[in-house]
Amino acid sequence: MVNGGPVEHGFPHLETVRTSLTALYRRLSPQTVRSFSTSVLPSDVAFDDGDDLFPGAQRIAREMVRHYRLPDARMIVSFREMPQAAEVELASGPEYFIGLNDRFRGHRRDVGAALAHEVMHVFLHRVGLRFATTRDDEILTDTAAAYLGAGWLLLDAFREDGVSSQKLGYLTPEEYGYVLAKRALAFDEDPSPWFTSPQAYPAYTRGLTLARQDERRPPLVSAGWAGRRRYARDRRETLAHGPVRPAGAPYAFEAGDPPRVSFACPTCFQRIRVPLRGRVRARCGLCGVVQDCDT
Numbered sequence: 001m002v003n004g005g006p007v008e009h010g011f012p013h014l015e016t017v018r019t020s021l022t023a024l025y026r027r028l029s030p031q032t033v034r035s036f037s038t039s040v041l042p043s044d045v046a047f048d049d050g051d052d053l054f055p056g057a058q059r060i061a062r063e064m065v066r067h068y069r070l071p072d073a074r075m076i077v078s079f080r081e082m083p084q085a086a087e088v089e090l091a092s093g094p095e096y097f098i099g100l101n102d103r104f105r106g107h108r109r110d111v112g113a114a115l116a117h118e119v120m121h122v123f124l125h126r127v128g129l130r131f132a133t134t135r136d137d138e139i140l141t142d143t144a145a146a147y148l149g150a151g152w153l154l155l156d157a158f159r160e161d162g163v164s165s166q167k168l169g170y171l172t173p174e175e176y177g178y179v180l181a182k183r184a185l186a187f188d189e190d191p192s193p194w195f196t197s198p199q200a201y202p203a204y205t206r207g208l209t210l211a212r213q214d215e216r217r218p219p220l221v222s223a224g225w226a227g228r229r230r231y232a233r234d235r236r237e238t239l240a241h242g243p244v245r246p247a248g249a250p251y252a253f254e255a256g257d258p259p260r261v262s263f264a265c266p267t268c269f270q271r272i273r274v275p276l277r278g279r280v281r282a283r284c285g286l287c288g289v290v291q292d293c294d295t
Contacts, residue, residue, distance in 0.1 A: 007160055007167045011175055011210065013139050018269040020131075020143035021182065022286070025268040027129045030287045037187045039149035040067050042194050045112035053079070053105060060112050061098065064119035067150055073122060077115070079105055085168050088118040090125045109196075113157035113168050116150035117141060138170040146171075146179035152191040155180060155200050173199065177207025185211060186267055214266040217250040221279070221292040228294075235261075235276060235295075261295050 025033055044063050047056045054077070061075035074095045081102050089097045098118045104111050120141050124130060129144075131137040145151035155176035157168045167173065180191050181204065195201050216222050218231035230246070234253065237244045243253040251263040254273065262273045270286035276295045283290045 007158070007165045008172050009174060010172060011178065013171060013175055014178070016131075016136050016139045017143050017171070017175055017179060018264070020140040021147060021179075022269045023129060023131075023140065024144055024147060025270070025287050027127055030268075033148070033287075034187075036148040037189065039152060039189060039191060039194075040064075040112075040116070045153065047108040047111050049106070049108055051108065053108070056108065057100065057111055057115075061115050061119065064112075064115050064150060068119055068123045068148070070119070070123060070126065073126075075115075075119060075122075086114040086118050088121050090121060093122075093126075096122050107166075110153075110157045110166075110168065112150075113153040116145045116153050117169055120145040120148075120150070135170065142169040142171045142176070143179050146176055147183050149183070151176065152180055152194055155203060156195050156197050158199055158203065159197050160199050173203035174206045174210075177204035178210050179207070180204055181208035181211035182214075182267070184208070185215070214264075217263070217266075219251060219261055219263060219274070219293045219295045220266070221294050223294075239276070265289065265291065 040063065045060050047060060057077040061077050065073050065075060072094050076095055076097045077100060079100050079102050082099060084101065086098060086100045098115065100111065100114055104114060124141060124144060131140050142151065142154060145154060154169050155173060157166065158173045159166045184190055192201055192204055216224055218227045230249070231251065234244055234246045234249065238253040238259055243255050243259060245252050251261050254260045254262060258275045258277060260273050260275050262271050265272050265284040265287060267289045268284060268287040270284055272282050272284055272291065274280050274282045274293055274295055278295060280293050280295055281290055282293050
């Protein structure tokens with residue numbers, strides 16, 4: 001939790017975020033991921049300073065349990081002094097003890113954001129999905145919470161002005177915006193009307209710009225002119241002299257009869273391989289989304 005200190009910006013964890021999306025589709029199945037097409041609504045997690053502290057926190061925890069479909073899990077929420085924003089004890093269940101930082105006593109509007117992250121830890125624990133390092137596992141948790149419909153609260157908890165700042169989680173604001181934009185493009189759901197933080201929407205739009213660029217890279221038909229021109233040159237080189245691996249390109253050529261090109265699915269980032277045969281429609285073997293390509 002950043003509390004008053006500098007907030008990191010940009011996309012320093014982008015590769016881990018994309019790896020997290022692939023892992024989420026692979027572990028849960030595309031059908032399960034698509035079943036989270038509706039986000040947690042602001043009315044369901046509203047928590048005013050006038051509400052009773054412990055009943056209010058328990059109510060929001062139950063809403064996260066409902067949203068993540070953990071019907072046999074019970075969250076016991078407490079508040080105490082700690083260096084981090086929150087923590088959860090990942091036992092065998094059905095009871096899980098969540099500790100929230102004492103500062104949330106006076107910042108109740110952000111309790112939902114903290115619980116969105118901590119209850120997602122329980123969700124991932126139950127489905128057996130984790131990464132090897134603590135850093136990567138926390139990025140996975142933030143990414144999963146955002147992509148499965150509760151993480152807009154984490155971006156909305158970001159606030160920054162000339163004298164103070166607050167951010168929850170490991171992702172930067174722009175990375176939260178990126179994951180929320182990937183979700184918006186996949187499920188046709190715009191989270192921006194729910195933001196109350198003045199800094200949340202600009203971060204979301206920067207993430208949306210990058211997410212749209214994912215869908216405009218060769219060999220996709222929607223690629224821009226400059227990318228298509230470079231792709232055509234690399235394709236000629238491949239056909240004339242064998243596969244080339246252009247530095248920094250979002251695609252790679254492979255030998256075969258005919259040769260193939262591989263690229264990351266813009267939805268789940270699983271690699272897709274298609275032959276160099278001009279216009280083709282390629283279905284991602286993981287998420288099932290069909291991509292129009294000009295190879």
